[in-house]
Amino acid sequence: MMQQTKRWVVSEAADTDVQKLAEALGVPPILAKLLWRRGIRSTETAQRFLYPGLSGFYDPFLMKDMDKTVERIRRAIDAQEQVMVYGDYDADGATATSILYLALRELGAQVDYYIPDRFSEGYGLNGPAIEQAKEKGYGLVITVDNGISAVEQVALANSLGLDLIVTDHHTPPEVLPDAYAILNPKQPGCTYPDSMLAGVGVVLKLVQALYGRLPDEFLDLAALGTVADLAPLQDENRLITLFGLEKMNESPRMGIKALIEAAGLTEKKITAGHIGFSFGPRINASGRLDSATYAVELLTTEDPVKAGELAQFLEDRNQERQALCETIFEEAAELIEANRHWLDGRVLVVASRGWNEGVIGIVASRIVERYHRPTLVFSISDEKCKASARSIAGFDLYAALTRCADLLDHYGGHKMAAGLSLQEDRLDELRARLNEIAAEVLTEADMTPALDIDMEVDLRDVDLRLVEQIQALAPFGFGNPSPRFAVRGLALESTRVVGKDAAHLQLRVRQNGRQLDCIAFRRSEEQHLLDALASIDLAGELAVNEWRGRQSLQMVLGDWRPSPLQSFDSRGCRDKFAWLEVRKEELTVLCFQKNNVEEIEKRLFGYPWNEGKYRLYHVELSGEWRHVAGEDEPTENVVYYDLPAHIETFVNSLQALIPTQRIHFIQGDSDQNWLRQAMFDGLPEREAFAYVFRVLRQQGQGTVEQLLSVMQGPLNPVSLTHILKVFTELGFANHQDDTYYVIMDAPKRALTESQHYQEQEKRVQALKHVGDLLLSASSDTMRQWLAEHMAVRA
Template sequence: MLAAKTRWMQSASSIDDVQEWQKQAGVSALVAKLCLARGWTDIAKVKEMLKMEEQSFHDPFLLQGMPEAVERIQLAIERNEKIRIYGDYDCDGVSSTTIMVLILKELGANFDFYIPNRFSEGYGLNIKAMDAAKESQIDLVITVDTGISAWVEIDYAISIGLDVIVTDHHEPPPRLPDCISVINPKLPTCTYPYKYLAGAGVALKLGQALLGRLPDHLLDIACIGTIADLVPLTGENRLIAYHGLKRLNHTRHLGIEVLLENAGLLDEVVNEEHVGFTIAPRINASGRLDKADYAVQLFLTEDREEATGLVDQLNEHNQQRQKLVEKMTKEAITWVEEHYPEQKPKVLVIAKEDWNIGVVGIVASKMVEKYYLPTLILSIDQEKGVAKGSARSITGFDMYQALRTCDDLLPHYGGHPMAAGLSLEVSNLEHLRMRLDQCGEQWLTEEDLIPVTRVDVLCQLEDVTLEGIEELSQLAPFGVENPRPMICLEQMEIKEMKKVGANKNHLKCQFRQSEAVLDGIGFFLGDRADKISPGAKLDLIGQVDINVWNGKKKPQIMIKDMRVPHQQIFDWRGARQLEQQFVTICDEEEKLALIQFRTETVIPTHIRELVTVITLDTEVQALEQKTEHMLQKFSTIVLWDLPRSMEQFEKVCELIAHGKNIYVVFDHQQDHYFSMLPTREHFKWFYAFLNQRKSFDRPRHGQQLAKHKGWTLESIDFMIEVFLELEFAKMEKGLIVLHDQPNKKSLQESIAYKQKQLDIQVEQELLYSSYQVLVELIHRNQSRVEQKKEAVSNGF
């Protein structure tokens, strides 16, 4: 067996349901199964999803607070009042700020923008920034992607004569800012049809309301912020991403074009993965290590030379960020292992002085990947006595609600169920650890602590067609709550499997089921090749796409995980580097036993030290009662040497039927199968020869006799051994001499003769048989266990 690396969660659909869906929706089996698995029961909506061009954006004035915000902004423009856009330093904040800048510029407003410094000011609005706005003769502050929790700072702003409009998308706290307008689709009293807009999406809707039309020329920027912020890619967000990606592939924003060119994407069809893993990290790097203003300037510039310089700066920041993340992650792991060498708490709260506050969120994500526990990474400022940081969570633990239980300890916090930001006094760190761990103990089960892979579609290989994959792709762009479909294929035969890549750490495969064949590639799964036997039938999960090579299209699966749900038999007969292979399986298999059939067989000392050696009796009758209970403890069995008989082997096969993996070595000291078994005529001639010679000096004349008769020395030695055992002959002064009147005995009375016959049979059937024959032999003998159990259950 081979265990999967994650816990697969899948929902099966009945054949009748799938066929009915196919019929009603006019879709492929793949899409029908996906829709049923995700609970998309509205066929009309699914058809809409497949035809994005026919969908339209919602009326922005359905957002609570929108009329008041538009009225106040229009008044400010009429009066030439000075407006300040107050943004945030992440990619969504940068995108939101840029959208608002371009909207106000188009409207002829008098404005500027301000993004707080992550290191000196922290997240969100602050009193000093409000004072600075007043000093700059600002009349109206418009927040983007921030402000929903800043009622204290907004009260202060109003008290010094500033008007404030809040546009945000984060979870609203119990107390909201009391200002001209608060626009947030998550407000409990807001009836907007879609609740999950990113900050850039809310800014886009405000722009739509101000312009009286959708600012579709800004959809590429809104798309970057939306995808980067990991909001659900459903509903209107999906519409923003869909049209935004189209715009992004033909962007008119010079800075974005230069960024794409620098990242090697200018000639690519840019998709949501390019945005999430290539574009967004570069934009985020600016605010993580320096000022986010650079990223806004990049989006706004119309000068190629300036754009190139800004992109270079962002790239340099991104490289520094990567090194910093690696260093801090190592330090965080060291902290955990030193403080919790054995039992880990249910929630990790890790704090250290002078950690870079700009990358704590990334480090938290890395720690979740390693430990699969909700994690908070905090940077301590000893001078101020404050710790600031970010949190990342796992399925089953709502981080925002957990922080709400610690409300009295946290002067500032906000976020989502899976991610949050916070600050607190250093003196409260231990209280925070204790309370969050209590939440973890109450909310998380042991099963919750096993990484989950959600599987959408369980299908047959024949379902994976070019047409089906193309139809699935129409459900893109994929992201949160609309992830790229994960399909599961069961009982796949392996047609080809090999390690590829410079370090042989990737896996290239070809699978077969009935007449259907599918290519597969598994990145960083190369180590699994050594853990899969040639006859294994695999279950695998992955994402399907179309591979185009030399103009030909073929379905392909990008393998994410795999398992073998049945016992595996590995053929290590005559294997090279046997000792190295043993070290590998001993590192990975906890319950491993090595069966030694013959006490005279040598087991290398360092291998013996790694495993539990069970030496079996030669008497078959004694096997079951002596070893059955002992062997049950072991899931991995190594058959080290050759049994003394097939009967012994058959019994052992029954005893190890429970094993998950069986490694067959069959180490042997002598080849009996290829040495001659003397016939009765051979023995008769040799006896007459000895009788005539009266004595025989084997060391001096054995080779001459062998050459004369065309025998081997081993055959002569064997006949001498049998004659001595049956007392036909004896040794006198190193010579072989016949007894004068020996008792008549059959060759079958010789233990050596019978064992030689058994050894030849064992070697023929076990050592020199093909892998397939060996596997069938083991399985045939193991099947008797089930037959016995069935007989017992039936009362026989």
């Protein structure tokens, strides 16, 4: 797989507004900009975000039907009526079931829980389970994380004389079930301030209303379900997660402690990331491969032995799930590659017999990650198809399925994820219909994954202290992502593959004397692409890497791209001809000095083994390239072979470059010698002027050749001619024909009074500027200088 192109979307914010917010809060401008980026733009909301407290939780009775729900549950408790908590088999449903079961038991209710089997019963309420509940004597059924679409099933319960309360968070259909009460902040007429609670969040509010206080003892379970269900970590969800994580770290309940040990995180501080990537998958594995009842047992037990056994059971199931997902994903990808015409559309519908329907949602997510298209993955059995669907930004999956409802037996979900079932013979029509809908709403830009970037920074702006300041915005997750930064024009120092399965890529980059280590997870196959580059732009999240008790700054890579300018620093080259000869790629060689042009043409051209390998150009004083030898079409790799006399010549030579070309600098010892000699020839040291004058006084007269014959030292015809011309302008000598005559009684004058001396001084300064940049400057300085001049040119 080649690197997937992404659109970098850099957030913009008014500098003056950000500065005002920073001053009002007393925080660094970077932190203020990150708050602004999250829509937190007033001092009051920013302080609530930065300094959250338990008082930030809303009154649960603001939720529609909360009064009715609490009244009915209390009546059931008082009458010792049997109550069933009807759950769901994912992490949200399992944690919601656990909280409500534990809370009702604490209140003295006769309560039990029931979770439908994913494979034999499917998602949500089902008729046989309701009938069974009635037969077993239950008088009240409370759904958690499901039920909002169960119109027929609730009607059945009503006909049986069974009261049913729905607690859910999924998008309500147009027709709501006729339940005794419905708790769902998304339902029409509900004015609860936070409509984005997960199913477990809705249950937490119900328990808060029943207890008459915030049930902080259940915040750990609520956090687990909230993060695992990808509820946006904003508003109340953020408070649930923040304080739930505190409880997990300070005094984890028995089941969560066993999960921590099974996941190998005993010595770690638990974060939202651990929930999303470690705990959530293990809880979900129970419902995907067996029964979610095991997960509820783990989360509700107080027996350490039983907790350990259940956690290990879920660990084993999770490993099975991972292997199963990998197999199905590979099969699904092969199907897509074998039917490449599917990629001409904007929705992928992939189906096969025998796929485990418990893991097809994960497979759908991975396909979206690879192909960036809304994806439905179907498992076919007995001519009936069940699917999990995942979407991309810009495509409302639930709305699209609603427009296809006539084809479906069942569906439910929200914008980004859904579940559905239909008859096998309707698959092709569903694929066609969904692609028609997608063509209406998805643009070409939507089909390229966007990478949201909070801001661009210089490497000098980032350090461990900044990472510490950023933690004030945590916990991070869906809806409150870890801040992402872009850094451009980084020198790529090294790459290496790491990890026990060699899946990850580690980079080291440099800018302005600062180094940064980066890790790119599951991207080792991109190493060869990076190794061909000199500089890159990076986008990623800053983190602290701990190794053997030492902390260092690290970037977790989200994306990379080649910098517009690729300049390779091979200066210090001792044998430039050898450098040219060993290169395998075709080269365009640029020379400023005619003698080098002639030597290169003589040594590299006219030999069969070099046929087509080199193009030679002489860069004239104007900076224009004059073709000398080889094909007259520059190659991708351009080599600056020697030095110009003026930096302007070099700057002007950049005009002929195109952004895709790679520039190599190979100036070395010979160029250092040339520069030193050119500077001396142009303007020798003052001691040389004094020495020449003494010799001229002694000789009285002489040509350049005659004077050199009696002199000692490094002077040559060029340098001596410049000195004698200065003497002539200052009245120290006369020049007739080729002979210079000393003027013995000439008055003293400063060398700088000579026009020629001033001109030569400028030429030498120009040469010094050339040396400072093209010979002496660091790679970082040179790259930055080039980037600035190339940007001006563009």
